[in-house]
Amino acid sequence: QKEVEQNSGPLSVPEGAIASLNCTYSDRGSQSFFWYRQYSGKSPELIMFIYSNGDKEDGRFTAQLNKASQYVSLLIRDSQPSDSATYLCAVNIRGYSTLTFGKGTMLLVSP
Amino acid sequence: ETGVTQSPTHLIKTRGQQVTLRCSSQSGHNTVSWYQQALGQGPQFIFQYYREEENGRGNFPPRFSGLQFPNYSSELNVNALELDDSALYLCASRPQGPQETQYFGPGTRLLVL
Numbered sequence: 001q002k003e004v005e006q007n008s009g010p011l012s013v014p015e016g017a018i019a020s021l022n023c024t025y026s027d028r029g030s031q032s033f034f035w036y037r038q039y040s041g042k043s044p045e046l047i048m049f050i051y052s053n054g055d056k057e058d059g060r061f062t063a064q065l066n067k068a069s070q071y072v073s074l075l076i077r078d079s080q081p082s083d084s085a086t087y088l089c090a091v092n093i094r095g096y097s098t099l100t101f102g103k104g105t106m107l108l109v110s111p
Numbered sequence: 112e113t114g115v116t117q118s119p120t121h122l123i124k125t126r127g128q129q130v131t132l133r134c135s136s137q138s139g140h141n142t143v144s145w146y147q148q149a150l151g152q153g154p155q156f157i158f159q160y161y162r163e164e165e166n167g168r169g170n171f172p173p174r175f176s177g178l179q180f181p182n183y184s185s186e187l188n189v190n191a192l193e194l195d196d197s198a199l200y201l202c203a204s205r206p207q208g209p210q211e212t213q214y215f216g217p218g219t220r221l222l223v224l
Contacts, residue, residue, distance in 0.1 A: 004153075032211045043201055043215040044154065088153055092211045098144055098167050099203075099213060101153030 006102035023089030032092035115216035134202030
């Protein structure tokens with residue numbers, strides 16, 4: 001049973017567009033939600049985390065959480081070619097401090 | 112830079128051998144987790160150490176074992192290596208307190224032939 005699901009992509013967007021990355025999770029006990037960016041051959045790099053329903057903005061990035069729908073998303077505004085990477089959604093389940101990851105969505109931003 | 116370091120960066124072993132991977136966590140981080148990331152997959156949780164004790168384990172066999180030292184550095188040991196153990200092994204540390212954010216080291220890429 002998969003606990004965190006992401007579309008593997010690739011998601012292709014032109015430079016300057018908004019990229020929308022989506023993630024669903026199965027455990028309603030999930031409390032914390034994280035987005036990591038991973039360039040090819042590199043380790044995951046934390047972009048954002050969100051705990052509460054609603055939106056959280058950090059620069060060009062906005063995380064959105066809907067616990068009722070068990071859905072979390074990441075919006076990247078003004079996408080740049082340097083944003084081309086795999087984006088990993090991770091969930092922390094109540095009572096545990098470990099992370100459960102999705103397989104990631106590959107984003108390609110074309111100049 | 113997260114302040115988490117891992118060694119070695121790359122490693123080639125043959126099936127049946129044993130390997131030890133090392134991790135130094137960021138200062139002030141007392142929880143260390145290890146993850147295995149196979150090609151095209153998300154990281155999979157192996158186990159976690161807090162104050163030198165294992166306090167969580169994923170779905171990995173006992174031939175995956177670990178240690179955490181008083182300075183919070185950590186080791187991952189894998190015995191009887193199998194071809195499927197070929198992966199990127201990631202160490203992640205977490206600061207003290209309620210924050211759940213984990214910061215990853217650069218990883219060790221292991222190839223088992």
